Every structure is written in C-alpha cells, then in structure tokens.
Amino acid sequence: MKRLxxxxxVAAMLLTFSACAGQQTAGEGDDVTxxxxxxxxxxxxxxxxxxxxxSGEEIIFGLTTPVTGPQAAGGEQAQKGMELAIEQINxxxxxxxxxxLHKIKLLVEDDQGDSTLCDTTVRRLVxxxxxxxxxxxxxxxxxxxxxxxxELQVPLINSATSIKIPELENPWIWRNRCDDGIxxxxxxxxVMADYEKKNGSLDGLKVGIVCVNDETGTSAAESYMQYFxxxxxxxxxxxxxxxxxxxxxxxxxxxxAGCNAWVSSTHDTAAVALAKAxxxxxxxxxxxxxxxxxxxxxxxxxxENEWIEGWGCVADYSETDTINPLSQEFTxxxxxxxxxxxxxxxxxxxxxxxxxxxxxxxxxxxxYEPKAIRDAIAELxxxxxxxxxxxxxxxxxxxxxxxxxxxxxxxxTMVERYSMAEELxxxxxx
Numbered sequence: 001m002k003r004l005x006x007x008x009x010v011a012a013m014l015l016t017f018s019a020c021a022g023q024q025t026a027g028e029g030d031d032v033t034x035x036x037x038x039x040x041x042x043x044x045x046x047x048x049x050x051x052x053x054x055s056g057e058e059i060i061f062g063l064t065t066p067v068t069g070p071q072a073a074g075g076e077q078a079q080k081g082m083e084l085a086i087e088q089i090n091x092x093x094x095x096x097x098x099x100x101l102h103k104i105k106l107l108v109e110d111d112q113g114d115s116t117l118c119d120t121t122v123r124r125l126v127x128x129x130x131x132x133x134x135x136x137x138x139x140x141x142x143x144x145x146x147x148x149x150x151e152l153q154v155p156l157i158n159s160a161t162s163i164k165i166p167e168l169e170n171p172w173i174w175r176n177r178c179d180d181g182i183x184x185x186x187x188x189x190x191v192m193a194d195y196e197k198k199n200g201s202l203d204g205l206k207v208g209i210v211c212v213n214d215e216t217g218t219s220a221a222e223s224y225m226q227y228f229x230x231x232x233x234x235x236x237x238x239x240x241x242x243x244x245x246x247x248x249x250x251x252x253x254x255x256x257a258g259c260n261a262w263v264s265s266t267h268d269t270a271a272v273a274l275a276k277a278x279x280x281x282x283x284x285x286x287x288x289x290x291x292x293x294x295x296x297x298x299x300x301x302x303x304e305n306e307w308i309e310g311w312g313c314v315a316d317y318s319e320t321d322t323i324n325p326l327s328q329e330f331t332x333x334x335x336x337x338x339x340x341x342x343x344x345x346x347x348x349x350x351x352x353x354x355x356x357x358x359x360x361x362x363x364x365x366x367x368y369e370p371k372a373i374r375d376a377i378a379e380l381x382x383x384x385x386x387x388x389x390x391x392x393x394x395x396x397x398x399x400x401x402x403x404x405x406x407x408x409x410x411x412x413t414m415v416e417r418y419s420m421a422e423e424l425x426x427x428x429x430x
Contacts, residue, residue, distance in 0.1 A: 055093070056100040059368045060107060061086070061358070062130030063351075064121040065137055067110035070243055070269050073298030074137060074347045079108055081344075081351035082134060084337055085359075095359055097366050104359075113137055115144040126152050131368050132358050134158065134351060138267075139165065140215040146170050155374040157358060159316075159350045161291070162219040166396040174377055176354050176390065178402040180265070180291075183314045184223035186418050187289040190312060190404060191261050192233065194287045206234040208259030210250055210274065212266040213239035220265035220291065243269050247277040261287040268299050275307040285310065292316060295405055295412040297343035305410035315405035316387040317349035318414040323403075326386035353385040357398070382427055388419065391426035400424055 063082055065075035086104045089095060094103035107128055109121035118136045122145060125133060132155050136142060139162035149156050149172040159177045166179070195205045209224050211217030221237055228235045236257040238250050247270065254262075264274060271293045278286065289312045293299055297319075300308070321327040330352060334344040342348075360383050362368050365376035380398065383390045388401040401419035405412040421427045 054100045056097075056102045058105040059095060059102045059362070060105050060129040060131060061355070062122070062125030062128070062133050063106060063108045064111045064118050064125060064133060064135040065108065066113040067108065069112040071113040071137055071267065073268065073342075074296060075110075075113075076342065077296070077298070077345055077347035078135065078137070078351040079106075080334075080338060080342070081348035081353075082106055082355050084334060084348075085352045085355035087337070088333070089355075089359055095362050095368070097363070097368075102368065111136055111141070113141070115141045118145060119148050122148055122156075123152070126154050130154065131370050132157065132373055134354055134358075136160075138214070138216060139219065142173065143168065143215060146173070149173055154370045155358075155377060157354045157377070159347070159354075160216075162215045163223060164215065164219055166393070169395050171378070171395065172374060173396055174392075174398055175396050176357055176385070176398045177316060177350060177387065178314070178399055179397060180220045180223050182400060182420050183291065183402060184220060184227055185420075186402060186404060187263060187312070187314060188224060188227040188231070191263060191287055191289055192231065194312075195261055198287070202233065204260070206236065206258050206260055208254040208257070208262045209235050209237045210247070210254060210262065210264045210266075211237075211239055212242050212270055214242055216267065216291075217265050224263055240266070240270055240273075242267050245269060245273050247273045248280070250274075251277040251281050251283075255281060255283075263289050265291040267293060268296070268302075271299055272302045275303050275311075279304075279307040287312075289313060292346045294407065295346050297345040300407070300410050300412075303410075308407050309409075311407045313405055313407070313412065315346060315403045315412055315414060317344075317346050318403065318405050318412045319344055320411055321403070321414040323414055323417060324386060326384070330386050349386060353387045356385055357383065357390055389421065389427060391421055400426060 063079060065078045066072050067075050086106055090103045094101040107125055107130060109125055111118035111121045118141045122133055135158050139160040142158060142160040142165055146168045149170060155172050157174045157176055160175060161177060161180045163179050163181045191207060192202060196202055207228060209221050211221040217239060236254055236259050240247055240250055292313055292315055294313045295315045317327055319331050330349055331344055361373050361376035365372040378392050380390045380392045388399045390398040392398055400421040403414045403417045405414050
C-alpha cells in the first residue's frame with residue numbers, strides 16, 4: 001500500500017511538471033510568432049548603437065519596357081541599367097532601413113512600347129508585389145497610365161519627356177529627366193548660335209522641324225514652334241510615323257520649303273530613316289539637333305557614321321563624358337559587368353539613376369510602402385545622380401539639367417552641360 005502511494009505521488013509530480021513545461025513552451029511560441037509578424041528589429045549594444053541588422057523580405061521593383069519589337073534595344077538598356085544598380089545595392093547587403101536590410105528583386109514585363117499593353121504589364125507587376133514601377137518607355141504610354149496609377153496608388157518613375165505629363169497633376173508619376181520644354185530651350189538656342197557662327201547673322205535661317213506624330217514628337221514640335229516664334233525664326237513643320245523606314249519624301253518637302261537647319265524628336269527606326277534620307281539627299285555639314293535617341297549606341301550602330309557626323313543632341317549621358325565623374329564611374333561599372341556588350345548609352349544611364357533615386361526615397365522614408373515612397377520622392381531636394389541633382393517639383397519633375405553632345409565618328413561627345421534648376425527656384429540654398 002505504501003509502495004502504491006509513492007508511485008501515485010511520483011506520477012502526479014510528473015504530470016504537474018509536464019503541464020508547467022507545456023505552459024512555458026506555449027509562451028515561448030507566442031513570442032516567436034510576434035517576432036515573425038513584426039519587421040526584424042536591430043539588436044542594441046549597451047551604448048545604444050546597432051550591433052547588427054537582420055535581413056528582411058525582398059523589395060520588389062517592377063520594370064515595364066519593350067523587350068521585343070522595334071524599341072527593344074532601349075528596353076535592354078533600361079533593364080541592364082537597373083540590374084547594375086540593383087547588383088551594387090544588394091552587394092552592400094540591400095537597402096538599409098532602421099529595422100533591417102532588404103535586398104531588391106527586379107521583375108520585368110514586356111509592353112512592346114504599346115500604350116494599351118502597358119496597362120496590363122503594370123497591373124501584373126503590382127499584383128506580383130512591385131512597390132514601384134519603372135517605365136514605360138514613351139510619353140504616350142505614360143499619359144495613358146494616368147488613371148491606372150491613381151487607382152493602384154503605386155509610384156511610377158521614368159524618362160518620358162512630354163511637357164503634357166505634369167498637366168495630369170498625378171501625384172504618383174515622376175520623371176527623372178529634363179522635359180521637352182527645357183530640351184527645346186537649349187537646342188533651339190544651339191541651332192541659332194551655330195547658324196549665326198557659321199553665317200555671321202540669323203538672316204535666312206529657316207528650321208525644319210521633323211518630328212514623330214505621337215506625344216513625344218508633337219509635344220516637342222509645339223515647344224519648338226513657340227520658341228522660334230518668340231525669336232522671330234522661320235520654320236517648317238512635318239510629322240512622320242513612329243516606325244517609318246523611309247523619310248525621303250519628308251526631307252524633300254522640307255528642302256523645297258527652304259530649310260537649312262534641322263531639329264527632330266523621334267524614335268529609333270525613324271531616326272535611322274531620317275539620317276539616311278538627309279545623307280542621300282546630299283545634305284552635308286548641316287546644323288542638326290535631335291532628342292537623345294540619336295545618342296543611343298544601338299541606334300548609332302544602325303547607321304553609317306558619315307550620316308550623322310557633327311550632329312548634335314541633348315544628352316543625359318555620354319560614354320566619353322570627361323566632365324561628370326559620376327558618369328565616368330557608371331561607365332566603368334557597366335563595362336566591368338557587361339564587358340561593353342552592349343555599349344552603355346542614355347537609357348542605361350537613366351534607369352540606373354532612376355533605381356538610385358528610389359533607393360534614396362525608400363531610405364528617407366524608412367519604409368518600402370508605396371505611399372511612403374511617393375511622399376519621400378516628393379521631398380527630394382538635391383539628391384545627386386549621374387544625370388543631375390533631383391529636386392521634386394509639385395508634380396512629375398525631378399531633373400532640370402541636361403548636356404549637349406556632338407557626334408564625331410559615331411561617338412557622342414559631351415561638349416557642354418546646362419542647368420535650369422536655380423532659375424526655376426531649386427537648389428538656391430543647397
């Protein structure tokens with residue numbers, strides 16, 4: 001009987017111990033659950049400094065760009081520019097926030113440069129977790145996304161230059177590049193200066209404005225017409241289709257109209273057709289200025305060097321730039337990663353810069369929630385990139401400076417750089 005009592009007592013003690021241990025395990029489980037649900041917090045040293053940062057979930061960036069189609073070369077540059085920047089950020093551990101380090105993952109969708117298709121690609125990227133959209137390539141696509149970005153409430157950053165984009169007053173769309181208004185001001189002035197230097201005066205100057213008939217071209221043409229009207233310069237205007245491969249008839253009409261200097265804003269295929277048509281028409285030693293498309297390495301590769309010898313363009317970036325140290329660093333990094341295949345050009349540099357702008361916004365916001373990113377972009381005030389300092393306007397604009405390049409032996413060479421930031425009230429106290 002005594003033995004039975006002892007056995008029952010031991011069993012009771014074991015049950016009590018097991019219950020207590022179970023309660024302790026449940027408590028520890030609750031703590032672990034809390035840690036999983038909350039972002040990882042940095043450990044603190046005795047003096048309050050951080051001893052380490054834990055890695056959190058990946059931050060997803062979404063790129064919508066032409067992967068296929070006539071503008072695929074520019075899309076490749078955009079993707080490679082982003083991949084270079086993301087690799088550099090991830091090699092440092094990721095974007096550092098107060099509660100941890102976050103690496104970036106890039107998702108890419110092929111919109112083929114189409115205004116309807118890009119709505120689908122943007123929605124797919126956001127549904128797959130993108131906290132910021134990079135692209136699309138064209139101004140018309142960007143304008144078409146006005147309602148979509150308001151609905152999705154995710155920030156978008158790209159290089160579209162139409163002066164009509166700020167008129168949307170869309171708080172989610174940002175442009176990390178000079179708009180056509182600034183570009184035209186600079187190129188219009190360059191045309192007049194070159195003509196006066198060559199001829200001693202502006203007498204007889206008549207500018208052929210030959211632009212693509214989409215938003216990229218019509219916006220630029222309107223700005224050119226306004227600028228030349230204000231300065232009493234005659235001009236002739238004509239528009240071609242985006243993918244035209246023969247612009248001979250357009251050039252012949254402009255020659256018949258008496259044009260002796262030229263400006264153009266167009267796209268890849270038509271830029272090649274324009275250069276070929278002017279060369280075959282016997283136009284040599286002409287004053288010609290274009291949008292940055294003519295500085296893209298893949299576009300130049302589709303031409304003979306003599307077609308565009310001495311042509312000028314606005315250029316956010318040039319591989320041979322000896323003026324800007326950040327451009328030189330980018331070129332070196334690009335060539336180390338890609339071995340110069342493809343050669344870095346404007347679009348690669350732009351999307352590299354776009355990526356660093358969003359990294360800066362996320363760090364400043366200490367968050368990768370889309371609205372927090374948007375609000376942080378709106379507070380940028382002098383963040384330096386290889387294409388200029390970013391100052392956020394009320395809507396859309398971040399960059400107010402641009403370079404002018406001349407093309408010699410098929411290579412765009414930066415000859416001057418202009419900034420309108422201070423004239424527009426930015427950076428005065430920076």
